[in-house]
Amino acid sequence: MTFLHASEMRGGYGSGADILHGCTLTVQKGEIAVIVGPNGAGKSTAMKAVFGMLNLREGHVHLGGEDITQLSPQERVYKGMGFVPQTHNIFPTMTVRENLEMGAFIRNDDIEETIEQVYELFPAVKDKRNQNAGELSGGQRQQVAVGRALMTQPKLLMLDEPTAGVSPIVMDELFDRIIEVARTGISILMVEQNARQALEIADKGYVLVQGANAYTDTGAALLANPEVRRTFLGG
Ligand SMILES: Nc1ncnc2c1ncn2[C@@H]1O[C@H](COP(=O)(O)OP(=O)(O)OP(=O)(O)O)[C@@H](O)[C@H]1O
Numbered sequence: 312m313t314f315l316h317a318s319e320m321r322g323g324y325g326s327g328a329d330i331l332h333g334c335t336l337t338v339q340k341g342e343i344a345v346i347v348g349p350n351g352a353g354k355s356t357a358m359k360a361v362f363g364m365l366n367l368r369e370g371h372v373h374l375g376g377e378d379i380t381q382l383s384p385q386e387r388v389y390k391g392m393g394f395v396p397q398t399h400n401i402f403p404t405m406t407v408r409e410n411l412e413m414g415a416f417i418r419n420d421d422i423e424e425t426i427e428q429v430y431e432l433f434p435a436v437k438d439k440r441n442q443n444a445g446e447l448s449g450g451q452r453q454q455v456a457v458g459r460a461l462m463t464q465p466k467l468l469m470l471d472e473p474t475a476g477v478s479p480i481v482m483d484e485l486f487d488r489i490i491e492v493a494r495t496g497i498s499i500l501m502v503e504q505n506a507r508q509a510l511e512i513a514d515k516g517y518v519l520v521q522g523a524n525a526y527t528d529t530g531a532a533l534l535a536n537p538e539v540r541r542t543f544l545g546g
């Protein structure tokens with residue numbers, strides 16, 4: 312079942328030139344979809360477009376069969392989207408626990424169970440819960456950012472470079488946690504600079520170039536594609 316269907320997105324920032332030139336992204340229920348591509352290709356812009364932070368000049372975004380193209384980011388959170396942006400994805404001067412509480416901003420029910428689930432997924436987040444998030448290591452901050460997004464109990468979790476600036480071991484661990492999240496039925500749409508490793512865990516991969524889909528296939532097929540390997544995966 313197609314859960315996210317963002318079709319033929321075209322648009323840019325404000326009244327500026329188009330950055331996206333007909334970009335299409337789909338994610339099935341419980342699937343991990345990964346977007347890779349060169350710097351400046353428009354990967355973050357595509358994520359923002361899916362989340363409603365960009366006015367599309369063309370194209371549509373459907374979630375669970377519903378057209379949400381006109382909805383604000385906050386309305387999309389109510390519909391089940393959780394977004395971890397590439398930068399500024401935590402509140403550094405608030406404690407880790409406060410970050411999680413802030414993540415639950417749309418909820419007025421009891422959030423303790425979800426906080427416990429985040430602590431279970433990321434034990435380091437639990438250990439550091441009373442510390443300011445800004446004092447954490449890069450990898451721990453990314454865990455807080457993912458945990459914060461999980462607080463709204465999203466059906467689609469969108470991650471823009473969750474492993475940026477972390478060591479290979481921490482990256483592997485984070486990918487394992489992301490797989491764990493997907494197994495609970497949450498769909499994942501993720502941008503990754505560590506293209507090879509990310510495509511290894513991807514059900515579906517997108518290579519984005521200049522705001523448009525250059526290649527779309529299973530993660531395994533993209534990893535095996537000689538052209539993709541040569542041009543985007545360093546051989
Ligand atoms: N807030 C903004 N206002 C205007 N232009 C922007 C803005 N953010 C990004 N751009 C432009 O949009 C283009 C695509 O940028 P984007 O950040 O989406 O690329 P990216 O694929 O995520 O790159 P990276 O791998 O470096 O994160 C770039 O030319 C960039 O200069």
Ligand SMILES: [Mg+2]
Nearest residue numbers: 354355356397
């Ligand atoms: Mg980016």
